[in-house]
Amino acid sequence: MNSQIYDVAIIGAGCCGASIARKLSAYEISVVLLEKCVDVGFGVTKANSGIIHAGFHHPITSLKARLEIRGNLMFDQLHYELGFPFKRVGIIVVAFSVEEMKTIEHLYSQGVANGVPRMEICGRERILSLEPQLNSDVVGGLYAPTGGIIEPYRYVFALVESAQKNGVEVKTQFTVEQGIREKDYWIVKSKEGETIKARYVVNSAGLFADEVSKSFDAELFEIIPRKGEEFLLQRNAKGLPNHVIFPVPGAHTKGILVIPTVEGTLMVGPTAIETDDKYDVETTSQNLETVFMQATYMVPAISRREIITSFAGLRPTMKGNDFYIEPSKKQPHFIQVAGIQSPGLTASPAIGDYVKDILKQEGLQLIEKKDFDPFLPHPIKVRELSFEELEKVVEKDPKYGHIVCRCESVSEAEIVEAISKGHATLDGIKFYTRAGMGRCQGAFCTYKILKIISRETGMPVEKITKRGDNSWIISQRLQALADEKAER
């Protein structure tokens, strides 16, 4: 057993865990980030819609509204420091009746109370001039220019990279099974057979926060997965709006959105359906119908012929629908960060700060690091370069001239970089670089990427996976098959 005792162990490397880890990396403490998946951000965060909410959906009496507003404001600085793609494209909520306009007025006054800057109530003419692609039946709506979009997984990758750069240790494929209180620290055991020790434990385990809490003999509560299905349409898709478009919200959901992603594709969704299976990320044909019916009602030009892929994710919801972020009342030095559903991504930077403050109140000594470096080098992305810039980059490293993923213009150098940062599965590379995320969905680049992974890591091709565990790609090399036959 490793004899080191970490000051803090964070369970779950989603947007909350990553944000907490990055925040804590600014202090003179030892931190370990534990993740059960093969890569960080591969749980709830991966399927997040990527909206940075403006902060008008929830009343200020809730914790989530306060963290949402604060989180929103923090994204410019984070974007500047970490370089993940982020755009404040603005959010529009569209109303199609006088009754819906009443809800718009309510959202507006809620937003004003929450401190959302520069919101507008729009009449028909104003809303159509902001968003000419809207169904012309629109009556009016709400415009919140501070809303934005990011790629959630790249946000998490950047947070974790920055945390690591400042000394945080990351352990993937560490599925927390049990926490045992010893003297003044926790012993945390993994299903994979590893054990670590930590003085404080933060439970940001997303869908599994209830199970983790139980395994630490802390509070008993239930995380109810609420499934959301999304459909991704190609770049320059018909109907691609300028802003994120919301319908007037329902009782529990913000509704089906039309999202211009930060990379220029179009996304529609998500649905909101409660399920009892934390692994249920199946998509269904009924929900495709629902999503497109609602999306095309707002933006008629959207065509389902332009779908390139669909996916589903699960929101970790709890009774009461607010975030549950507080020290355990049953166990010492155990902080619950649970029920972080929408707007969790928006709130996540503020959650990092909030949990840091809780830890301090709970007695953790926090001394600022003198050499904390908040910046990450901005990685080169061939698709973002002008031809002249590309020329300079290729002169330095010819691997930038080898386009491996033609659909998203990803070069070999970018893939090598992803692997060097520890993203050595097909999905890890896809989410890090976008290779395989475009219109051909990997048909032209999978074989190239397999070879690059194998070359860079020394891993035989048959050991490479899509996303860890049993997600193998190649059953066997033909040569091995031939050898087997010859032996027989």
Place this chain on the structure above:
Amino acid sequence: MQERNYDVLVIGAGAAGMAAALKVAEEGLKTAIVDREPFLGGILPQCIHNGFGVHLFKEELTGPEFAERFIQDVVKSDIDIYLNTTATSMAVHQPVKQVNLCSSEHGVFRINARAIVLAMGCRERNRGNLGIPGTRPAGIFTAGLAQRLINIDGYMPGKRVVIVGSGDIGLIMARRLTWTGAEVLAVVEILPYPSGITRNIVQCLNDFNIPLYLSHIITKIEGKERVEAVEITPLENGAPNYTKTFKVECDTLLFSVGLIPENELTQSAGIKINPETGGPLVDTRLMTSAEGVFACGNVLHVHDLVDWVSDEAQRCGKELINFLQGKTEKIEQGKVIAGANLKYVLPNRYRLGEKNRFSMRSLIVRDKATLVVRQGEKTIRQFTLRHVKPAEMFHVELKQEDLNDLVSNGELLPIEFSLS
């Protein structure tokens, strides 16, 4: 930046690109050909089955053999070859066209050319395009990717395989996988008839007792990490009958559900696309909406046989030469309309004074079909076709004399093709 000047730049070195490049180079035009892959031949080198060249060479060749005949000529010719090179963007609405290229081998450079041939081929439709419900595990491949993995890289994609779609690549892969020791459990086709050509149904499925489920669809994919099973449901009166759904346990799912011309470069250059074919709109010269930019092969419309690709590419090369020599710079053309039971007719223009060749695809399956070409109420020409089906492209020629009397007020009148 390095700039290089050519008369003609051919983008894509598959069957179409090589044939077009050879044709124009024969004429003494200074020609370059670029391809993203490290070899010439496009998709042909991975098509190690036979059946290529029956029309063009009057013998049955494998894909690599067919490619080799062109490759040898290209290598021997004066054509400059740029492999491992990607065309990233192009400016085409001017007499000298500029194409930006990048490569790990040749660096970043620009080619200026008087004419361009688009020959980038096509890509495969995939699971996402079909919106098939279920999980998203590893083990889902397009048939072409699986073919590449086995035939070029020597990797087996799985052991128990279900193939979706009875397109030709899927059928060929059913046989290939069986030969390499995998078990092909089912081929599932949404249509009531196979999408691939008859020869492949017989030689790739029937000969190996692989079940073909016509009028069936995949209604669910199962498996958290790797594919574990699929649900197959019959269509009755056009709708899935879920009471008859059955499950097949498998570890691999291959999609052979059609091809899409690969025209992102074309579109980003502002060239008009025909929504019916997915390829650029072309006139009788196979010239796109940008003067001096031509297209041939699968980037123009998806072909069933490579022989037709080569044939079209040679024609394209000839048209390009005539254009650069000023013979067809100004040319009067009339509109061609795809009428009843036809998916499209290509090119969608005709011209006078010579014979015109048209390629088309049927929307119906029929023996002894009649193809009628009309101008208004008047029948210009009628053809009897032995057998038509959507999977097989067919061609007809209108003679010079068929197209007389089609001028009204100095304009060429539209003609319409229809099938019954």
